[in-house]
Amino acid sequence: MRGYITDPSAPGGLRLADDLPEPEPAEDEVVVDVRAFAINRGELKLLELRPEHWRPGQDLAGVVVRAADDGSGPAAGTRVVAIAEGGGWAERVALPADVVAPLADEVAFDQAAALPIAGLTALRALRIDGPVLGRKVLVTGATGGVGQFAVQLAVAGGAEVTAQVSHPDRSDLATRLGAEHVLIELRHVQVGPFDLVLDALGGEVLEEAVHNLSPGGTVATYGNLAGEASLSFLDFRAAPLARIVGFFHAHPQDARGEDLATLVRLTADGRLTPQLGSVRDWSETRETLDALRAREVRGKAVLTIG
């Protein structure tokens, strides 16, 4: 079986091997024939941390070729999207049935592959404080992989959404995604204070986000692309009892398949449109990784197989 594996002697430390063992599913696992997978920014770091014979790949979409022996999960032949612990950048992968969700016919494999980590991050972070209907929500890094989903889902949930983008030329995309306000700097913001902030950036952006929180408001922090923030209780002067929550998409573990099914439903009915910044054949995975590192991809980077 073909699939990617880290190898310090290969260019870029990654090799497309053609002699990987076929997956051996446990009783509660299905085998999926992978048709598309997406790369997450966090995986760039994992590739560095696990240079020898690690098999990357978390976000994928494909077709079940073997149902789980215990009868759980979708039948063979079902089109699905899934979140794996690894091994998804390969022709086939075994996965617990509870991290797999069936795909509606309207959702293409490349769109579906974009959903798992970025979509779950946005969906679950938006739920942190209950309904967002009528709330003021700020999304930082709003045209990135997570941000684009966060803006669309917050809009679908009835929030007044402000998008923070890295550059003026990202403004149109943020507006098309449904953001009511778009800004680059968070100093002297007129549109807050915000009840909820979804933050991918950290650093000064997180510091300024805290200064623009409403009393009792929440920041869900899930990335630190802009570095480390320096904060003390005095930064919360305008927002007593506000809090910063360290957010990880995989928790709770046991409802990931259910939440993926929600993302599929919203995509099928047009409320969520995955922004695919790059779609290439999987033979171009290394080039796509380079483009992601160079910040050349707006939205999700997807690779297709076959």
Ligand SMILES: NC(=O)c1ccc[n+]([C@@H]2O[C@H](COP(=O)([O-])OP(=O)(O)OC[C@H]3O[C@@H](n4cnc5c(N)ncnc54)[C@H](OP(=O)(O)O)[C@@H]3O)[C@@H](O)[C@H]2O)c1
């Ligand atoms: N905790 C979790 O469970 C979890 C889950 C998913 C993601 N993450 C993390 O969340 C972060 C965002 O992920 P992603 O997939 O959305 O990444 P992404 O697709 O690369 O998007 C990042 C966004 O932030 C902007 N950005 C990057 N560096 C910036 C900087 N120094 N200053 C201002 N804007 C900057 C980018 O703007 P440009 O368009 O200019 O590049 C882009 O819009 C990453 O750190 C990722 O590892 C964490």
